[in-house]
Structure formats: structure tokens, C-alpha cells
Amino acid sequence: MDKKLRALYQHLKERGLSEEQERIILFELEHKSSHAADGKSRGTGEGVSSAQTIYEHNDFELLQAVTALKAPYVSRIRSLDELLERDHQREDDGFPRKIRVGRMIKPGKDSQDKVVVVPTTTEEKLMHDPSFKPPEEDESAGGSGDGDEGEVIGEQPVQEQEGGEGSGPGQGEGGAHEVESSAYDLGKILTEQFELPNLQEKGKKRSLTRYTYDLTDQNRGFGQVLDKKATLRRILKTNISLGNVADADSVDPANFLIAPNDRIYRILSKEKDFESQAMVFFLRDYSGSMDGKPTELVVSQHVLIYSWLLYQYEKQVETRFILHDTEAKEVDDFYTYYNSKVAGGTQVFSAYKLVNEIVSTENLARDYNIYIFHGTDGDDWDTEGEQALVELKQMLTYANRVGVTIAENGYGRSGNTEVEKYLKESGLLTEKPDLLRLDVMQRDASEQRLIEGIKRIIS
Amino acid sequence: MELIDQHTKKIMEGCKERARAAGLRFQDETLEYIVTNRDLIELSPKVMIPTLYDYWVQDVEVLKEKGRYELYPGNPYETVINTRPAISFYNDNNPDWLNVMIFYHVLGHIDFFQNNLYFRHTWEYDFTGQALSDKRMIAALRAEKGRWVDYVIEFSRGIDNLVGFHRELSPFFQPEVDGWSKMIDYYFDVFLQEGAKQSVNRYVKEIERFNECTKKYGDMAEQTFFTEIHQKYPEFITLFQKSLEEKKSSGVDLLRFLMEESAFLNKEDNKWMLSVMEVIRNTSLYFQPQIRTKIMNEGWASYWHETLFLQDDRIQGHEANFAKTNAGVTAMPRVGLNPYALGMRLFYHLEDAANRGQYSFDFQRIKDTRQRKEYNAATDKGREFIFSIRENLSDFNFVNTFIDQDFVSKNKLFVAGKRLNPQRMAWQYYVKSRKARDYKQMVIESLYHPPDLRIELRPENNTLYLNHLFEGKPLIREYIANTLIGVGFLWGGRVQLETSEVAAQPPRPRQDPMGGPSRRAGEDQPEPKISWQRVLYTMENKQVTKKRID
Secondary structure, three states, X not given: OHHHHHHHHHHHHHOOOOHHHHHHHHHXXXXXXXXXXXXXXXXXXXXXXXXOOHHHOOHHHHHHOOOOOOOOHHHOXXXXXXXXXXXXXXXXXXXXXXXXXXXXXOOOOOOXXXXXXXEEEOOOOOOEOOOOOOOOOOEEEEEEOOOOOOOEEEEXXXXXXXHHOOOOXXXXXXXXXXXXXXXXXXXXXXXXXXXXOOOOOOOOOEEEEEEEEEEEEEEEOOOOEEOHHHHHHHHHHHHHHHOOOOOOOOOOHHHOOOOXXXXXXXXXXXXXXXXXXXXXXEEEEOOHHHOOHHHHHHHHHHHHHHHHHHHHOOOOEEEEEEEEOOOEEEEOOHHHHHHEOOOOOOOHHHHHHHHHHXXXXXXXXXXXXXXXXXXXXXXOOOOOOHHHHHHHHHHHOOOOEXXXXXXXXOOOOOOOOHHHHXXXXXXXXXXXXXXXXXXXXXXXXXXHHHXXXXXXXXX | OEEOOHHHHHHHHHHHHHHHHOOOOOOOOEEXXXXXXXXXXXXXXXXOOOOOOOOHHHHOEEOOOOOHHHHXXXXXXXXXXXXXXXXXXXXXXXXXXXHHHHHHHHHHHHHHHHHOHHHHHHOOOOHHHHHHHHHHHHHHHHHXXXXXXXXXXXXXXXXXXXXXXXXXXXXXXXXXXXXXXXXXXHHHXXXXXXXXXXXXXXHHHHHHHXXXXXXXXXXXXXXXXXXXXXXXXXXXXXXXHHHHHHHHHHOOOHHHHHXXXXXXXXXXXXXXXXXXXXXXXXXXXXXXXXXXXXXXXXXXXXXXXXXXXXXXXXXXXXXXXXXXXXXXXXXXXXXOOOHXXXXXXXXXXXXXXXHOOOXXXXXXXXXXXXXXXXXXXXXXXXXXXXXXXXXXXXXXXXXXXXXXXXXXXXXXXXXXXXXXXXXXXXXEEXXXXXXXXXXXXXXXXXXXXXXXXXXXXXXXXXXEEEEEEOOOOOEOHHHHXXXXXXXXXXXXXXXXXXXXXXXXXXXXXXXXXXXXXXXXXXXXXXXXOOOXXXXXXXXXXXXXXXXXXX
């Protein structure tokens, strides 16, 4: 794998690379790690625990070994709806909203559409920023024991710390303080509370394996409801053929002969339901440069989009998950999609190509509304997008919407990522604004910003 | 919640006797409750005060990655609360020996609450009783005014860290003076020292002149004294008047100021808001000393549970268990600050040093290291000394006064630095400094310290002008806008906040946290020095704007 990447790098280098591009490529090359799904590996750095501040110590924990408990949210009095209603009221009263339906992603391995809603809020005060430190200073904490000044007493892998602090996806804020809610409910909340747009009804409706039961079929002799008009017609027919109707101008129904078989009933029957359904492709760049925040942003946004589509399509949504670095692969469930660690280089076209292949081999374009959402940090070794653009154009021929989210990793200059550049230069964004959307956000984007981004991508 | 059983209560009473004999002083009555997990879930958002007012935010998880303890001075998992009688909480399956240890710890806290002068304002009433009536009042108001009660709670809590704790405390310790006026105070304390910039010699002469006037003219002394001054400094009287006005507006904290001066709050229809604000303010004031004495309080309690447990004749056979639990509480961590360990060691250090008479003038005069080390006046005043410290100091002056090189060296303390090693892709902890000065500074930096805002009234548009006295740390930027909207609601008009922020740097590639190839040898760019600029936030009609001022 590594050799292959190196060869690719050499090849790209021969074609000419700017210094910036080379830097990023080299960075990803040297970023040695694998895509293994995040487990709960927690090593200790030679007895160095993460430093605690004075005020984090408390009697209960230290003396009675009672750890900080969190209430299961369900035991609380207020429901999510109530909270959101209160929040809505705030806006009417002219105050900014306070509830954030934050950090809601924790897909389990088996239950795909379970997400966890953690209503959170902040209490804002005028106070000193404890995270601030002058750039020239190292972080410092207290310590005790042996060691000369300058001596290193322990270390802690960078990756692990980021994971442990919850910036890596899938970890951190779990706890019991949460509402398990289905993604469908979240979609409803997003649509109603955050005013995400409703989808416009697509022209073509496709059949599903879903049925409704209706009194549409007719049956002679028995059934649920007597169809009087049809029965009368049947009786008339029988009587004509029996010669019981002498004069067509003066018919006396009292003289009709009625056979039991002439009664026509409506009978409950299975009907195929016709409704739109959607196939959503989620594409995630899991190359080395996506480490930390960008991944978190992309995955959070994808959960939100997924939830919203689920609501819009009345649960008739199928999802496919594709991860890519220089090569793309499809994974089975959201869990793997969400928890795979970043590593390797970046080639966007590989993912697009895989989507095109899946769509054509499974003939999906005929049966589905196809949505494709791609999250990346905007780096691409294919700097001109030569291959990616070809595949993208192909995608646009069948997709209802292709949304590209760029979460900048902050290594390069803002607003100047490869993907953003070549998308803009290709003119596709202006040519087909209703098919292709782009959203670029900074690495420190808030949840509010994420939702705004979704609006931009899907409206 | 139910009370502990009679057997355990008896153990507690035994602990009280032994603690009293050792010199601790506290009220007779205490209440001990068994708490279940369920109780704790309800208690922790109410910072262990069972009768605290209800507020919807208590039901929501509050994001706390940013300065949890800057936000709430109260600790959500305190074992004992400072009420009358003091209430403490216990797990129901603690073995007896552990309860003995915890009881001593709790008694240490109670002694601290009831004797440390920073808690002076909480001595005269029972907070839980007060809180219960406040809770009922807020519930009654909520029935009448609905969600507006919660808005007032929210906005008041938004500034409840600016309650002027020390100003509230100072009337308790006003020395009884009589005989001279504010004008004399102003003349000697401010005018001569700041305004007229006199030499020390001249200052002393003025004092002499004043003393002479007092002797000669008795009641007329001041008048005579100032006649000369009015001639010499005609501007004096105007400056004095001005200072009185200034003092009026800067003499109170923001919450109190709003309650007194806001035209909006003092409208007949809005007067009920004042009582809600008063509740928030009192609650905050009640918790203030707790966070300002964390190291001392825990250190003191740990000192006593260790000392008294080891002397207790009732629990023989559990020394090993005790040692294990006690080490968990009071061991110095390799990296990190443990207030129990630090405070306890400092108390031991002080006791030892005072026993040898090292807090005396004679000792301070000795320069020779060897002599200093061997100095022992055998005064046996150690206990007495630490008792007076627990009475008179708070964390800041405790740390600032008593962390010295002897203490740091003896306990092998150091300031640990954390830096990135790009080659190994790891954060490295290293010994940054073993100097007492640096260690002290590091501890002080980590202490609770709310920002200092000066309140000014600007006549244009009835503006409330908050001037942040910058101390090298910026305010949390994303909290500013919403807080100002809250203040604006309570003020009923325009609010401005002047503060310092880091000036925007010209864009440059961010240092990538992985230490990738961007940092090649010879390419190290020096980090640009941080530059500060004053900015002015203006909140008007619920819109917040920001502009630079220089």
C-alpha cells in the first residue's frame, strides 16, 4: 500500500506540484496510521495522566469513590419537545436561542437509525477564557517527584489524546445523559425547529414493497360492503338474459329475479403504495489530513442530513456508505463509516467512480431519487480534478442532488482548497445549481453553522 | 434522603469529641444523610443544596468544556454543605472505619466553614432555610409571570460571577474609626499620593501638621487644617467632590448596581424582578468563599482526617485500608494539581516551620543557608499558627505567602510543561522549573478569578458602560454577545463593554498540530508576539456590534 502511494506521489511530482500541494501530500504520506475502527484503546503514557485542575477534585469521588453521576435524560421531567418549544418561545420574545441539539451521533453497530440526542446549552457569562495561553508558552501544570529541569518525564501520543477528549468521532460524550431517539425524530426536529426546507415533490413516483389495504376489489356473492350500483347493473343483466324485462321503457324493479350471485361486494384488498424513495450515498474522505475536527464536522453533518432525509421520505431512505482515501470502499453500516480512523492519501475521484459503478451495476437510477453527499477537507492529490470532474459530471446525470462539504483542516490557506478550486473552475456550480452544491466551512464551525450548511446543500 | 442510623451517628459523635479535644471548633448540631444515586442526580445540579430554586437549565446538560468552575463557584459533589446545622452526605454502604475517616474530613470542613473569616457573611443564617423560602417565592412568581421569571434568572445568572464578594465582606471588618472625615482620607490616601505627587518627607510633614492642628484646635482641627490647603490647591475641593461621585458608581458590583439604578427594574410592574435578582445574588455570594478557599479547605480537612484517624482508638486493624484510601486522596500526582495534597502538605510544612520558630523576625534576618536549615527555636507554636491561618487566609494569600523554596524542594514539586514532539508524534511532559517562584505563579494562575468590570454611566442614550480591567486574559468571546443582551434587558437600554482582544494576525499557515513537514529545519518561523487591542461591544435593541478603539 505504502509503495503504491509512493509511486503515485512520484508520478504526481513529475507532473509538477506546487510547494503547498507537496507539503500536504507528504504530510499524509508520513502520517502513519491505519483505518482500523476506533476501539477503546487507552494506554498510559508512563504514568502520566491528563492533568486535572484544582477545582476538578471533589470529596465524593475521592473519599467515597462515587463518580460524577449523570441522570439518564428520560428521568428528567422535561421532554425534548418541551425544551424546544421553550426555545422557540425565546425567539418570539426576542432573545437568541439557547438549546442546542448537540452531539447526537452514536450509532450502534446493529441499530442503524438510532441516534442520540443530547440537548445541551451553555450558561454564558463574562469570564476569563481558561483555554487562552500566550502562543510562546507551553501548557504548564503542577507536578511532583524526581527529575531534573528539562527532563522528559512521560509522553502521551497525540492521536490518543484527541480521541480521548472526544474530538475523534464516536467517543467522548456518551454517558447516560441523553435521549435515544430515532433519526426520524431528529429529522422532524431539524425540519420544524431549524426550518430546514421541505423537499419538493419529485415528479416520478415509484412503487415500493409497501402495501395499503383498501376496499377496491369487487367480488360476487360475499364481501365487506355491498356495491349497490354494480349489483343493480348485474341484476338487470341477469333479468335481461332471462327475458324478464319486457319493456325497456317501463322497468319495475319489484319484478326482478335476484340470484345470490348477483350481489356484488367490495372486498378488502392489498394495494401497492406509490411513494418517492431515496437512495443516499454518503462519501467520506478519511485520509490523514482529515484528522480531528474536519472528520467530526463532516460526520455530524452527514448524520443530520441522513435524519432529515429520513423524515422527508417517510423512512423510505436507503443509505450507502463509502469511505475513500486514495482508493474507495463501501462499508456496511454507519458504525464503521463513522468510526473508521483517518489515514492515507487523498484521491476524490475514486469515491465518485465507485458511486457511478454502484449506480450503473445495480441500476439504481431508475428506481430511486439519488442523493450524494461528500465530505472532505478539500485536499486532493489529483490537483486539477481531471479525473474527479469526469466522474462528477457522470454523477450529475442521474443524481437529484450532489452536495459537497469542505471542512477545512486549517493546514492550508482558507478558501483555497484543491476541491473548491477545481469545482469552481469547472463552472458546474453555476451551470447546474440545482444539482450540485458546495459548502465550505472552517474547522471551528459550530453546530449552528452545520445546520446552515445543510440548508445550503439541500435547499 | 434519610438520616444515618443510630450506630453510625454514635460514631460521628465520638469523632466530634475527639476533634474538639484536638482544638477544632464547630457547632454541636450536624445532620448526616444517606444519599442514593437517585438523590445525587437531583442534588448535583442544585450544587448539593436540597432546597435550591428550580430553573430549567438544571434539567439540561450544560456544556462545560469551558471553565466549569469559573461558571459555578459551587461544587456539584460536595460532601458537606455550609448550613446551620451543617449537612453532610454519605454512601449507604461505607464501612465503619471509612465513615470515621470521612467524618473527620467533614468535621475539618465544618470547622473551616465556621471559623474562616471569608465565610463571615454566612455565619448568621441557615442557607437551606433561606433557599427554601426563596424557592417558594420563585415558584409563586412563576405561576404569575410565567417564563419571564426564567429570563430574569437566566440574565442574573449571566452576571452572578460579578457580585463583589470582597466588598460584601468588608463591612464586617471595618475598623472602628472616628474623629476624621472622608475629606481627610481623600487628602492623605489619594490626593497627596496620586494627585500632588509629594515626597515622603512632605507627606510626613503634613501628617505632623494635622496632628498639631488636632492638638491645638480640637474640634476645629480639620477646618483649620484645610484652610491652608484650599489656598494652596484651589482645585482640591472639586477633585474631592468628583471622587465622591465616582465612588458611588464604582462602589457596587454589576448586579447590585442594576438593582439600584436600572430605571426598567424600578418600574412598578417590574419590581418583582428585584427579588429574583436578590436570590441569585445571595446564592452566588454564599458560594463565593467556597471556591476561593478550595486548597485551604481541602488541605485542612485532609490534615485533620489523617491526624485524627491515626489517633483514633476505635478503628484499630484498618490501618492498611485507611492507608490505601488516604493515599488516593492525598498523594501528589506526578502531573496535575491536587488541592487535597497541596493544601495538606502546606499545612504540615507550616506547622513544622512554626514549631521551629521560623516565622519570626529573628529567623528572617538570617541569611546563611546552613544556619537557616538548622534553626530551631522549639517554640511549639505550630498548631496555634496553622489555626490562625485557617482563620484568616484564602487560597490566594495562602499560596502567595507560604509557597517558598523550602516547601517546593522538600516535596519535590515542579512546574510540568507539556510540549509536542513532532518526531515521536506525542505530547511530552517535562520538568519545566523547580523554582518556587514559578511554582507559585503556576498555582496562582490556576485559581478562580472573575474579571473586574468598572461600571460607568454615560449620559448619551442612557448607556451603561462596562470597562473591563484587562489582566492579561481575554474574556470568552462567544459568551459576550448573549450576556450583554441579558444585561441590556435588565438595564433597559444601551450597554457597552470595553475589553481587550488579541489583534488579528496577518494570515499565515497554521502550525499543523501533527508537526508535519511544514516545520523543516531552518524554516522555523518565530511565533509573532501577541498584540492586544481594545474593542468596544455595543448592545442596542438586542443587536450586538463590535468595533476597535485605540
